[in-house]
Amino acid sequence: MARSAEERAGKYLDMGHSEVENHARAQQKVFEKHVGNKENVTRVISEFFKTNLLGFAYHYLRSRFGPRHPYQAYPRNGDSGVYRMQSAQPSSSEVSIALLSDWASDTAESDQVGHLVSSYAPDYTIHMGDIYFVGSPSEVAENFTAPYASWYYGASGSLVLSGNHEMYSNGNAFFTHLLPAMYAKDGDLRKTQQAGFFCLENDYWRIIGLDTGYTSVERPFLEILSPPDCHLRKEQLEWLRDVVKIGDPADKRGIVFLSHHPYFSAFREEYKKPGEQIKALMGDQERVVVWFWGHDHRLVFYHSASNGKGPVAYGRCLGHGGLPVEIRLPSEPGEISKMQLYDRRVRKVVKHHEIGYNGFVMLKLNGPVLTAEYKDLEDTLVAREAWRVDMKNGQINWEMLTFLSELAV
Ligand SMILES: [Fe+2]
Known part of the structure; x- marks a missing residue:
C-alpha cells in the first residue's frame, strides 16, 4: 500500500540509523549518502509481521508459478x-567473516545492521538466505546490488545461500542477478560465485555453506500437503564427497556448516535430512561440528545435540538479521530445555507486537581458534564464544566467554 514520502519518513524517525564509522573503502560515500536519505528504505518492519497474510499472499501468488531455475x-x-x-x-593472521541471515528486507533495521557490518570491514560477508518477499530482481537490487543497497561486500569475499523466499520466485533472480554479484578472492583474482553452496577453508577450519533452499519449496500448494525436506541434491552430495572430501578421515580440520534451514529448532519445523546425508558421507567419524542457520527470526544458542542420524552440532540460530525479531518462548514447554541462551530482550513495541534486537555474528579465525561475536544492531556485544580444534583428532572444545545475563534461558 503506497504511503506518502512524509508518512514513511515519519515512521523511520524513531528507528534511527547508525553512522558509518571507520569505513575506509570506496563504499563509504555511497553509504553516507544512503544514511542521509531515508527514502532509500522501501519497507517498514511491521510489513513483515506474520499477521500480514494478505501482503504475503500477494507476493507469493505474483511470483510463485512457472518453472524452477x-x-x-x-x-x-x-x-x-x-x-x-x-x-x-x-x-x-586473522580472518573475519560476518554472517547475516534473513537480513534482506530493505528496512531501516536491515540498513542499520548492514552499516554496522561495514564499520567492522570484515574480510568476508555471507548472507544465509531469505530475500523478502520473494527474491525478485528488484528485491535483489534494493538489498544487494543497487548503488544505495546496504549489503557490505567483504574485501576477500561476499557469498550467499538461498533460503525458501528466493525459491518463491523459482530462484531466477538468485541465480541470474545475485550470484553474479558474489565472489571469493583467490589472491587478487576475483572468482564469481557459481552455485548456491561453497567451502571456505584454511589449515584449521572448513566453513561449508549448504544449499537447503532449492529443495525447500515444492510446487505451489502441493507443499502444504507434502512438506519439502530441504535435502541436499545429488550434485551437492557428490561435491561434498569428491571435492570437499568430507569423509576423509585424515582431514582433522574443524567443520562449520552454514545453512538457511534449521538442523533443529525449539519453535517450528526442523530439517534433519541434510545432517543425515552429511553424516552418511562422513562415515565412522564421530566429529562434533558447529552449525549456524537462520529461517527462525530470532537469536538462539542450542545445547549441542544431534537430530535423527545426523552429527552432534553446536547449533546457533541467526535468523535475526532484518525481520521483526521474535522473542516468545516455545509453545511446547519441553522444548525450552534444548536452548542454552535466547535473546528475548524487547527492543520496541510496534503495533502491539513486542520485537527483539536484530543483529549478526562476526566469526574470527585465528589458527585453531574460531571465535564468534554476536552483535546487535546497536553494536552491543550480546555474546562471545569460541571453539578450539584439536588437529590430532578433529574434536573441538567449546567455551562460552561472555554473554548478557538477560539471555539465560
Ligand atoms: Fe526462511
Whole structure:
C-alpha cells in the first residue's frame, strides 16, 4: 500500500540509523549518502509481521508459478567452489567473516545492521538466505546490488545461500542477478560465485555453506500437503564427497556448516535430512561440528545435540538479521530445555507486537581458534564464544566467554 514520502519518513524517525564509522573503502560515500536519505528504505518492519497474510499472499501468488531455475553445481566455469580464506590485510593472521541471515528486507533495521557490518570491514560477508518477499530482481537490487543497497561486500569475499523466499520466485533472480554479484578472492583474482553452496577453508577450519533452499519449496500448494525436506541434491552430495572430501578421515580440520534451514529448532519445523546425508558421507567419524542457520527470526544458542542420524552440532540460530525479531518462548514447554541462551530482550513495541534486537555474528579465525561475536544492531556485544580444534583428532572444545545475563534461558 503506497504511503506518502512524509508518512514513511515519519515512521523511520524513531528507528534511527547508525553512522558509518571507520569505513575506509570506496563504499563509504555511497553509504553516507544512503544514511542521509531515508527514502532509500522501501519497507517498514511491521510489513513483515506474520499477521500480514494478505501482503504475503500477494507476493507469493505474483511470483510463485512457472518453472524452477535450473540447478547450478560445480565444476562450473572452471570453479570448484572451494576457496582458501585470506585476510584482506596481508600482515594479519586473522580472518573475519560476518554472517547475516534473513537480513534482506530493505528496512531501516536491515540498513542499520548492514552499516554496522561495514564499520567492522570484515574480510568476508555471507548472507544465509531469505530475500523478502520473494527474491525478485528488484528485491535483489534494493538489498544487494543497487548503488544505495546496504549489503557490505567483504574485501576477500561476499557469498550467499538461498533460503525458501528466493525459491518463491523459482530462484531466477538468485541465480541470474545475485550470484553474479558474489565472489571469493583467490589472491587478487576475483572468482564469481557459481552455485548456491561453497567451502571456505584454511589449515584449521572448513566453513561449508549448504544449499537447503532449492529443495525447500515444492510446487505451489502441493507443499502444504507434502512438506519439502530441504535435502541436499545429488550434485551437492557428490561435491561434498569428491571435492570437499568430507569423509576423509585424515582431514582433522574443524567443520562449520552454514545453512538457511534449521538442523533443529525449539519453535517450528526442523530439517534433519541434510545432517543425515552429511553424516552418511562422513562415515565412522564421530566429529562434533558447529552449525549456524537462520529461517527462525530470532537469536538462539542450542545445547549441542544431534537430530535423527545426523552429527552432534553446536547449533546457533541467526535468523535475526532484518525481520521483526521474535522473542516468545516455545509453545511446547519441553522444548525450552534444548536452548542454552535466547535473546528475548524487547527492543520496541510496534503495533502491539513486542520485537527483539536484530543483529549478526562476526566469526574470527585465528589458527585453531574460531571465535564468534554476536552483535546487535546497536553494536552491543550480546555474546562471545569460541571453539578450539584439536588437529590430532578433529574434536573441538567449546567455551562460552561472555554473554548478557538477560539471555539465560
Ligand atoms: Fe526462511
